[in-house]
Amino acid sequence: MTEAAELERLQTPVRAGLEQVNQRLADIAARMPEILRPVAEVLAGGGKRLRPLLLLLSAGDQREAPDGAVALATAVEAVHIASLIHDDVIDEAEQRRGQASTAAALGQRQAVLAGDYLAAIAYQEVQTAGLPGAGEILATAVVKMTLAEVKAVANAGRLLPEAEYLEVIAGKTAALFEAAAHLGALAAGASDGIVERMRTYGRSLGLAFQIRDDLLDLYGDSKQLGKPVGRDLVGGIYTLPIIFAADQPQGAEVRDLLAQLRVRPDEGGLAERIADLARRLGGKAYAEGQMRRYADQALAAIPDLPTRDHLRDLARYVVSRDS
C-alpha cells in the first residue's frame, strides 16, 4: 500500500470529523485578509492533518465526532501551523512542503504576525469547544513547545547529550501530540485511566514521530519530503544519529566535519558525508532502535477503544513513513 493510501485507511473511522476540520480551517482561511494569502493557502491546502487525526481517533470511533472534538482538532492543527510559520522565521527556511516557505512568501515581519494571529484563532476555537480545562491543556503544550525551541536555538551548533536531545523533542513535538490525544479522550468523556493511557500514547507517538523526522532529514529523499535533506545539520541542529555517532570511539571525525560545516555551511557534499559517516558509526541504526522503542511504548499504552486498531496502525505508519 502506498503511504497516501495507508494514511487514508487510518482516517476511515473519523473521516466525517476530519472533513469538518478541513472545512473549519478553510473557513478560517477565507476570513483572512488578502495579504495573508500564503498562510490561508497553507491552512486550507492540506498537509497530513496528523494531529487532528490523532485527536479524533483518541475520541473513539463515532459516526459523528463528539461535541467540541472538531473545534479542538482545528485548534491543535492551527497551533501546529502557527508554529511551522514561526519556525520558518527562525530557520529562515526557504522551502516547506515543496513550496516557498510562508516566511519567504510573506516577509519575516508579516510571518511573525501571521503566526500570532493563527495561534489566537486556535484559542478562539478551543473556547467554542466548551470543554473545561481545554484552553489550559493547549496553552501548556505551547509553553513546552516554545521552551524547547528556545533551548534548541540556544544550543544550535552544539552536540547535546542524548537526554537533552530527548527533552527538546519532547517539548518541540511530543507535547502537542500528547495534548491532541488528551483533548480527544476528554472530549469523548473517557475515564481517568483511559485519559492517562491516551496521553502516554500521544507523547510516545510524538517522540517516535520526531525521531523519524530527524532520520528523514538525514537519510530521506528530498523529492518525497518536499524539502532539502540535511537542513538540520546545516542549521546546526544535531539529531540523534549524529549525537550517537559523535559519541563513538571514532566520533572525532564526526566532530571535525561538523566544525567544518559550521564554517562552510554552503559547501556541497559535506552534510551528506557527515550523514554517511554517522550511518557507518551506527547512529542511524541506534536512532531507529530508539524510535521503535517509543513506538512500542505507544502501542503498549493503547486502551481498549473501538479505534484501537487504527491507533496501532497510526503508530506503525509514523515510524515507517518516508515523507
Added chain:
Amino acid sequence: MTEAAELERLQTPVRAGLEQVNQRLADIAARMPEILRPVAEVLAGGGKRLRPLLLLLSAGDQREAPDGAVALATAVEAVHIASLIHDDVIDEAEQRRGQASTAAALGQRQAVLAGDYLAAIAYQEVQTAGLPGAGEILATAVVKMTLAEVKAVANAGRLLPEAEYLEVIAGKTAALFEAAAHLGALAAGASDGIVERMRTYGRSLGLAFQIRDDLLDLYGDSKQLGKPVGRDLVGGIYTLPIIFAADQPQGAEVRDLLAQLRVRPDEGGLAERIADLARRLGGKAYAEGQMRRYADQALAAIPDLPTRDHLRDLARYVVSRDS
C-alpha cells in the same frame, strides 16, 4: 503633581491587586530559563501596568480584587509585553523603555519564541481565573491586534486615510484596552449595562491613548520617553498629525519630505522637519482634538462605579502624559 505621582494616586483603590499582579509577573519571570533573562527583566521590571490598572479599576473598588481579576490582569499584561517583543522583532527596534530592546538583546529568533511563550503563559493565566468566556475575549483581542499590525506593516510607507488609521489603532491598541475593561467588569459580576459601558470606556480610552502615543512619537521628549523621537516616521508609519497635514492644500511639501525620508531614512533632521511642518499645517492640533474627543467619549461612558473618579482621572492622565 508629577506624572509618576499622579499614576500612583490613580492606583490607590486597587493597590493590593496591582501588587499581586506584579508578584505573579515576577513569579512567571522567575520560572523562565536563564536564556530568556532579558524577557524576565522586562516582565518583572515594571512599566506602567496601565492595562492591569484599567482591568482592576473596571472591577470596582475593593480591598481585595475579585476572584480571578488578578490572574486576568496578569494575562492582559503578559499579552501586552508579548506583543511589544514581537513588535520589536518587526520594527527591528533598538530601544524600548530606554534600554536595548528585547529583540536586540535576545536575537530575533529567540525574541519570536519568547513572545510566543509569553502569550501562551497569558492563556494559562486566563484559565486559572475560571471566568467563562474570558479566554475567548482575550483571544479575540489578540486576533484584532495582529490583524491591525498586519495592515500597518502592509501599508508602511503609505499615507492611509484617517478612517483606516483609526481602524489600525483600534485593533493595535484599543482592542486590548477594551478587553481589559470588559474582563474586569465581568470578573466583578457587573450587569450587562455596566459591562457594555466599560467596554466603550476601554475602547475609547485605548484610541485616545494611542493618539497620544503617536503625538509623543513626533513631539515628545526622547529622554522622557526612553526611546528616540520620530521612530514611526522613519519606519514609514504615518500617524494622524501627518495624515491630516498631508491632506491640507499645502500638503504636497509633506508628501515630498516623506518621499525623501523613505529614500534616506538616516538623514538627520528630516523627521524633525516633517513633524514641524505637520504642526504648522495644523496636524498636531487636529490630532489633539481627536484625542480629546475619544477621551470625552470614555468619560461619558463611565458607569456609576465606586472607582468612577479614578476612571475619570485615568482618562485625563492618558491624554496629558508626556511619557
